[in-house]
Amino acid sequence: xxxxxxxxxxxxxxxxxxxxxxxxxxxxxxxxxxxxxxxxxxxxxxxxxxxxxxxxxxxxxxxxxxxxxxxxxxxxxxxxxxxxxxxxxxxxxxxxxxxxxxxxxxxxxxxxxxxxxxxxxxxxxxxxxxxxxxxxxxxxxxxxxxxxxxxxxxxxxxxxxxxxxxxxxxxxxxxxxxxxxxxxxxxxxxxxxxxxxxxxxxxxxxxxxxxxxxxxxxxxxxxxxxxxxxxxxxxxxxxxxxxxxxxxxxxxxxxxxxxxxxxxxxxxxxxxxxxxxxxxxxxxxxxxxxxxxxxxxxxxxxxxxxx
Amino acid sequence: xxxxxxxxxxxxxxxxxxxxxxxxxxxxxxxxxxxxxxxxxxxxxxxxxxxxxxxxxxxxxxxxxxxxxxxxxxxxxxxxxxxxxxxxxxxxxxxxxxxxxxxxxxxxxxxxxxxxxxxxxxxxxxxxxxxxxxxxxxxxxxxxxxxxxxxxxxxxxxxxxxxxxxxxxxxxxxxxxxxxxxxxxxxxxxxxxxxxxxxxxxxxxxxxxxxxxxxxxxxxxxxxxxxxxxxxxxxxxxxxxxxxxxxxxxxxxxxxxxxxxxxxxxxxxxxxxxxxxxxxxxxxxxxxxxxxxxxxxxxxxxxxxxxxxxxxxxxxxxxxxxxxxxxxxxxxxxxxxxxxxxxxxxxxxxxxxxxxxxxxxxxxxxxxxxxxxxxxxxxxxxxxxxxxxxxxxxxxxxxxxxxxxxxxxxxxxxxxxxxxxxxxxxxxxxxxxxxxxxxxxxxxxxxxxxxxxxxxxxxxxxxxxxxxxxxxxxxxxxxxxxxxxxxxxxxxxxxxxxxxxxxxxxxxxx
Numbered sequence: 049x050x051x052x053x054x055x056x057x058x059x060x061x062x063x064x065x066x067x068x069x070x071x072x073x074x075x076x077x078x079x080x081x082x083x084x085x086x087x088x089x090x091x092x093x094x095x096x097x098x099x100x101x102x103x104x105x106x107x108x109x110x111x112x113x114x115x116x117x118x119x120x121x122x123x124x125x126x127x128x129x130x131x132x133x134x135x136x137x138x139x140x141x142x143x144x145x146x147x148x149x150x151x152x153x154x155x156x157x158x159x160x161x162x163x164x165x166x167x168x169x170x171x172x173x174x175x176x177x178x179x180x181x182x183x184x185x186x187x188x189x190x191x192x193x194x195x196x197x198x199x200x201x202x203x204x205x206x207x208x209x210x211x212x213x214x215x216x217x218x219x220x221x222x223x224x225x226x227x228x229x230x231x232x233x234x235x236x237x238x239x240x241x242x243x244x245x246x247x248x249x250x251x252x253x254x255x256x257x258x259x260x261x262x263x264x265x266x267x268x269x270x271x272x273x274x275x276x277x278x279x280x281x282x283x284x285x286x287x288x289x290x291x292x293x294x295x296x297x298x299x300x301x302x303x304x305x306x307x308x309x310x311x312x313x314x315x316x317x318x319x320x321x322x323x324x325x326x327x328x329x330x331x332x333x334x335x336x337x338x339x340x341x342x343x344x345x346x347x348x349x350x351x352x353x354x355x
Numbered sequence: 356x357x358x359x360x361x362x363x364x365x366x367x368x369x370x371x372x373x374x375x376x377x378x379x380x381x382x383x384x385x386x387x388x389x390x391x392x393x394x395x396x397x398x399x400x401x402x403x404x405x406x407x408x409x410x411x412x413x414x415x416x417x418x419x420x421x422x423x424x425x426x427x428x429x430x431x432x433x434x435x436x437x438x439x440x441x442x443x444x445x446x447x448x449x450x451x452x453x454x455x456x457x458x459x460x461x462x463x464x465x466x467x468x469x470x471x472x473x474x475x476x477x478x479x480x481x482x483x484x485x486x487x488x489x490x491x492x493x494x495x496x497x498x499x500x501x502x503x504x505x506x507x508x509x510x511x512x513x514x515x516x517x518x519x520x521x522x523x524x525x526x527x528x529x530x531x532x533x534x535x536x537x538x539x540x541x542x543x544x545x546x547x548x549x550x551x552x553x554x555x556x557x558x559x560x561x562x563x564x565x566x567x568x569x570x571x572x573x574x575x576x577x578x579x580x581x582x583x584x585x586x587x588x589x590x591x592x593x594x595x596x597x598x599x600x601x602x603x604x605x606x607x608x609x610x611x612x613x614x615x616x617x618x619x620x621x622x623x624x625x626x627x628x629x630x631x632x633x634x635x636x637x638x639x640x641x642x643x644x645x646x647x648x649x650x651x652x653x654x655x656x657x658x659x660x661x662x663x664x665x666x667x668x669x670x671x672x673x674x675x676x677x678x679x680x681x682x683x684x685x686x687x688x689x690x691x692x693x694x695x696x697x698x699x700x701x702x703x704x705x706x707x708x709x710x711x712x713x714x715x716x717x718x719x720x721x722x723x724x725x726x727x728x729x730x731x732x733x734x735x736x737x738x739x740x741x742x743x744x745x746x747x748x749x750x751x752x753x754x755x756x757x758x759x760x761x762x763x764x765x766x767x768x769x770x771x772x773x774x775x776x777x778x779x780x781x782x783x784x785x786x787x788x789x790x791x792x793x794x795x796x797x798x799x800x801x802x803x804x805x806x807x808x809x810x811x812x813x814x815x816x817x818x819x820x821x822x823x824x825x826x827x828x829x830x831x832x833x834x835x836x837x838x839x840x841x842x843x844x845x846x847x848x849x850x851x852x853x854x855x856x857x858x859x860x861x862x863x864x865x
Contacts, residue, residue: 078743078744079747080747081747084747085746087480088480092480095480131396132397137553141553142554193584200585200588208592211594213578213594214578299582300582302555302581302589304553308554308581309553309554312394315741315742315743316742316743317743
């Protein structure tokens with residue numbers, strides 16, 4: 049197990065290098081001279097040239113990339129070209145908001161999606177199955193910005209149950225987490241339902257049923273564990289994408305998270321901030337995928353993790 | 356047991372929700388929460404390394420103070436300078452500074468600080484764009500400074516109310532440097548910069564060393580709300596008390612009687628400027644066809660629900676130096692005349708490309724203009740791009756026109772200088788030569804900024820505007836609008852032409 053984890057962590061290195069180099073390349077060829085953008089339109093040609101020199105923009109791309117990565121290896125993600133703030137500090141100050149949002153949203157998806165999927169599978173082609181399906185599809189069809197806005201109007205302005213914006217305490221995250229989870233909920237319900245139905249057809253389940261086990265016993269003790277593997281993969285993937293993909297939810301609920309930090313940086317070609325966030329996201333996704341694989345082994349003893 | 360536990364959990368949830376609701380409903384008469392659209396992150400007024408945005412200006416004007424203050428109707432009032440005079444040749448301003456003023460760290464403010472600040476700002480690129488014709492400043496005694504200009508500059512006193520006349524502590528600046536000063540701003544203003552939480556808010560609290568009257572608002576939270584709908588929700592739910600740079604169309608749909616709003620002509624102007632170097636816009640008849648084909652009132656309705664003032668010349672109402680009606684030529688909407696000019700041109704249906712910035716009022720305006728031009732037979736295309744790409748594209752010369760607002764911070768006709776004086780507009784290679792300049796216009800721009808007689812300046816600028824109109828080099832579409840929305844129990848909030856000039860110590864809760 050230890051060897052396997054070490055191997056997977058080592059494999060992350062080329063992945064991170066590949067991703068960061070690709071993003072660095074794209075940022076470098078994008079239109080707009082960062083030196084001009086930083087200094088504004090009143091800057092003189094000499095000042096722009098000096099700024100380019102200071103930022104190393106006149107160096108070849110590969111040299112700039114190597115210099116950047118050398119800094120990263122020393123724990124230095126650099127400073128924002130625009131605000132001048134330390135990228136690491138900016139990122140870390142926003143990370144708790146994004147992680148809280150991601151965890152809560154996943155919790156909602158798991159707590160609602162998996163039971164609904166089980167319920168739908170147990171009542172296949174019945175009214176409960178169809179109702180579950182319709183509700184799940186309805187939620188997933190609603191765009192996050194619209195669902196969030198409606199939730200704010202009815203639950204925050206009219207009923208005053210929840211705060212509409214900000215990231216003060218856990219209360220502030222309830223509406224955003226519900227909004228963020230709606231998109232993945234339908235997929236979770238459908239995936240759980242399909243997995244359970246597939247496992248239901250297997251011989252050992254038929255045997256359990258013929259032995260006289262109750263339906264609940266069969267589902268909870270025999271079917272669910274085996275049916276959970278694809279569900280775990282889906283949950284892992286969903287959580288990994290939240291780090292950079294919650295931009296709409298963060299914007300609608302004014303949550304200062306990592307996604308909004310990155311989008312604002314992309315708009316103004318703030319390379320150190322974009323790169324810093326990308327480095328973290330690529331490592332994070334790699335680690336989450338590793339955890340997903342470890343979960344496989346925990347859930348299904350037949351899965352062997354070999355180095 | 357399980358049921359009891361569930362009951363306790365539900366009751367706890369309800370109780371905590373009730374506590375939250377009650378807490379958020381209780382108004383605090385010493386605090387105000389202000390919403391803004393972009394994150395402010397530069398807190399040293401003349402930072403040479405960092406970019407600036409509109410949303411940090413109100414913070415700067417409450418932590419620091421300028422020498423002169425502009426009132427709600429742009430009238431000049433004493434602030435750190437109590438009186439001023441101008442030499443006969445119009446090149447030296449002598450200012451008497453307020454005595455007994457301290458920085459928030461306890462250091463005294465004096466002429467050395469003022470001279471040091473102006474001598475830092477004046478030569479910098481952004482400072483020079485505001486403090487026109489600046490040469491140097493000297494301290495004559497502890498509380499008197501003399502500002503020397505290379506040539507007279509008509510709107511100079513207005514410039515002394517702007518960002519590049521905000522005073523900082525020379526001693527601390529020299530001790531800790533620009534970057535540290537940016538993180539720990541020290542000014543003479545009524546508020547202290549207390550905290551910045553990345554992406555969320557900036558906190559200002561009352562400065563006990565403030566020389567003036569103690570404000571009734573002691574704490575100001577400056578919150579970042581980038582989405583327009585979110586801003587409206589926060590306003591309606593009472594999570595923010597004031598919203599600056601508010602979207603007028605959204606304000607008109609507010610569903611609460613607890614919020615009031617007001618709008619004022621802003622300092623920025625929307626211009627469609629032609630690139631006269633390439634076809635079809637190198638043909639004056641084509642440009643005149645576009646001039647007559649634009650129904651500006653429709654653009655105003657489409658962008659601001661009619662709340663803005665339709666433009667006629669590139670000088671907004673209220674700007675000093677703006678010529679009086681009748682002094683300059685005005686082009687009225689006339690589609691028939693537009694068709695006549697189009698027929699007289701060499702236009703063969705090739706694309707007429709307008710470059711603009713996506714997601715902005717400029718894009719909406721360009722799209723409405725596109726529809727109007729298609730109606731008279733012009734194959735108009737709108738190329739909307741992000742701000743960075745747009746800035747780069749303006750050096751390429753591949754488009755026929757740009758549709759973009761242009762802002763000035765001195766509320767004077769001299770704002771034209773930056774677009775219409777060739778030497779200035781094409782410096783640094785930022786803008787290529789679009790063949791829309793003339794020696795006469797260049798000279799008028801220089802004469803206008805040096806002029807000291809108001810009537811004479813109006814004549815100069817009327818002449819300049821007529822040259823632009825006759826050559827159809829540009830079409831002024833509308834004068835932008837600044838709107839501010841606020842809780843109806845908050846008094847003293849006034850919409851300003853310059854967005855940054857909100858003074859929180861003028862505000863009070865009823």
